[in-house]
Amino acid sequence: MAKQKIFDTAIQPETAVLVGIILPGEHDEKEQEYLEELAFLVDTAGGIVKGVFTQRLNHPDRATFVGAGKLDEIKAFVKAEEIDIVVFDDELSPSQLRNIERELNVKILDRSNLILDIFARRAKSAQAKTQVELAQLQYLLPRLTRMWTHLERQRGGIGMRGPGESQIESDRRMILNKIALLKDRLKAIDRQSETQRKNRGQLIRVALVGYTNVGKSTLMNLISKSDVFAENKLFATLDTTVRKVVIDNLPFLLSDTVGFIRKLPHHLVECFKSTLDEVREADLLLHVVDISHSSFEDHIRAVNETLKDLDALDKPTITVFNKVDAYKPEQADDDPLSETEEAAKPMTLEDFKNSWMARHNSPAVFISATDKINIDEFRALLYDKVVKMHTERYPYDNLLY
Incomplete structure (x- = not known):
């Protein structure tokens, strides 16, 4: 009798790489603490940290947050280790997010997005769920163009640029309407909560x-x-x-x-x-x-x-x-003025x-x-x-x- 094949259907945790920069006046130890906290956030979200990259810079690179050489180093590690996510310890601008994602070709998260994901997992009450959804939409709004990068490869094609832009505008209006709806819903929940507090x-x-x-x-x-x-x-x-x-x-x-x-x-x-x-x-x-x-x-x-x-x-x-x-x-702490x-x-x-x-x-x-x-x-x-x-x-x- 032939042996039955056993397939592992369990969802495998996503693997992640952490990226942080050390600015002038900051100590390596302090950035290490931030990255340890970021690793704890990844663990809380259900991921596994496989690598950490840091770079000392005068200021974040406007295009890719880290320098081109460091980005190449991260890219090689991501490819070799088949990493699923790269998480940055600071909030990325929409253009940085888009440029990094295009270069590394994996999911890119920043600290804000990661915290929002954890909040979404933890929210249980109607109030918390509404607040998290509102925060997610406010985070997403300026980053809508990321969702339409697949059209950029066809921009040379006739008629492709316009529909893409009109779709983004349509999505923006939908999100703005949803944000207004959620704010109204929160006001109603707040009034209920205020009544409950008064009744205590x-x-x-x-x-x-x-x-x-x-x-x-x-x-x-x-x-x-x-x-x-x-x-x-x-x-x-x-x-x-x-x-x-x-x-x-x-x-x-x-x-x-x-x-x-x-x-x-x-x-x-x-x-x-x-x-x-x-x-x-x-x-x-x-x-x-x-x-x-x-x-x-x-x-x-x-x-x-x-x-x-x-x-x-x-x-x-x-x-x-x-x-x-x-x-x-x-x-x-060592006091340079005291040797006692x-x-x-x-x-x-x-x-x-x-x-x-x-x-x-x-x-x-x-x-x-x-x-x-x-x-x-x-x-x-x-x-x-x-x-x-x-x-x-x-x-x-x-x-x-």
């Missing part, structure tokens, strides 16, 4: 904010004893989740929001401002920071910049330094608690949501803040705390 009663609102993948959802589950989706992936949480929490008979509302990230596309922030209404209308922010990450200071700055865009930077805030279980003492032994000592967690960074982000608490370290201290600090706000707002409330 006299409760203090607390919102979790922070860089993506710092443990906000894990902390949400711990404090609210709920089951919010948490995963070691970027943008695991996209839809805002609100839970009623009670600490020592004191009820308040706790919301989990989408994580922030460096180089977040501006139009994406604009589209998700309605989702982040929970942040704007919160009475207290819990800024969660992954203290075990080597770039947590950059993460704090990126979050603060986004909060500033949302007019929420000045809100009362508790900085929650999470993942202390994974914190490793780091070697202090103190300047070269690794900074322990206790040292960090007494550092300028901790004092600048006060009040602060150091916890591990996974290992439940210092959770009682965190609950006590949160309780003190919320009860003070409640007492100031409702001085004649009959509840006793």
Whole structure:
């Protein structure tokens, strides 16, 4: 009896190459961090990184982002390794995207497009899906000509140039009409959400904010004893989740929001401002920071910049330094003006608690949501803040705390 052939019908993950440039004043280590984050984005999207290319330039090439020699190097690698996608760490202009795609003959993505793809995968609610679709169309609009490059080879043919251009104009009108429709739909959803928020009663609102993948959802589950989706992936949480929490008979509302990230596309922030209404209308922010990450200071700055865009930077805030279980003492930066032994000592967690960074982000608490370290201290600090706000707002409330 002949053996049956077994065919692998599983969808194979796409392979990717990452490309970044190092501009004057930037350090190689910083670009390496950006590319590691980009690799995490590719992994979150379901791809596998097979290679990384960097180039030091005074400014991005107007035509191809990287220089001609580096592009040839990437092209040879893509062909030899049969790469599916080339991902650039910065947003490409429509002409750069078109030129690079024509040269490499594979799918080209930039950081913005990749983030949009992940958001599209993660969106579950009608609001999130509408916001992602709006952001995708706004990204696509100036890049419509990419969809019609197959006509360029026939431009010499009679009658081919006109129909191609008229089709692009037709598509542009369709997209503009769709964008207007989505904006109207979002306004209606926003009105519903605003009504829901007004119906929540006299409760203090607390919102979790922070860089993506710092443990906000894990902390949400711990404090609210709920089951919010948490995963070691970027943008695991996209839809805002609100839970009623009670600490020592004191009820308040706790919301989990989408994580922030460096180089977040501006139009994406604009589209998700309605989702982040929970942040704007919160009475207290819990800024969660992954203290075990080597770039947590950059993460704090990126979050603060986004909060500033949302007019929420000045809100009362508790900085929650999470993942202390994974914190490793780091070697202090070398100070060229100091040759003392103190300047070269690794900074322990206790040292960090007494550092300028901790004092600048006060009040602060150091916890591990996974290992439940210092959770009682965190609950006590949160309780003190919320009860003070409640007492100031409702001085004649009959509840006793």
